[in-house]
Amino acid sequence: MLRAVVFSRWLAALALALVLPLLFLACTEEDEEVPSEIGLHFTTVTPTPTPPPVLTPVVTETPSPTPTPVVNVCPENPDPATPDIMVVEEPQEDHVLISPAHVRGWGAGIGFEDAGVQVAIYDATGEPVAEEKVPPLPAEGRIPPSTLEVTEFSAPFAADIAFRTIAEGPGCVQVYELSAADGSPVHVVQIPVLLQP
Secondary structure (H helix, E strand, C coil): CHHHHHHHHHHHHHHHHHHHHHHHHHCCCCCCEEECCCCCEEECCCCCCCCCCCCCCCCCCCCCCCCCCCCCCCCCCCCECCCCCEEEEECCCCCEEECCEEEEEEECCCCHHHCCEEEEEECCCCCEEEEEEECCCCCCCCCCCCCCCCCCCCEEEEEEECCCCCCCEEEEEEEEEECCCCCCEEEEEEEEEEEEC
8 A cells, every 4th residue: 555655646746747847848938927936937918108198289269359449539420321321431430540540431422513521530629630521532443332322423432631639549530421501511420439649
């Protein structure tokens, strides 16, 4: 019986001696396996570095500054013009005017007997800093505003009006026709502006 026990131990040792080299041969350098002392092997995995995040610049739109509204110093309008009678295209409300001020537009009847328009510029005190008669221009080749009632006497007007002011301040541009009956302003357009010296 002792012989049987010794033989079975010898057989187990022989089997272990045959298996251990096979286990060591199974471990290769390519897999980066590291054999342990008891015949087990461990595989080490090197983590792949995570690339840093790509930062996308955030574009924020800066809104265009809106012009500060000019204090309206225009007097009460004696006869407001409707857009089918008189259209002032320049200057626009709240524009800054530096002498000479460019004034242009269209009138439905200003071509009759070359009547034209009157242009007056007033400062904040209501005093005129410029007054000028502006004759009509030829209408050929020019496109009238869509609101204007176009007749044979419709015509454009344009002029550079020199004015003088000593300090920056609100002002008013008036464009109007003179009444054939009594010479008073009719079809008046008033534009609040900022006058600069």
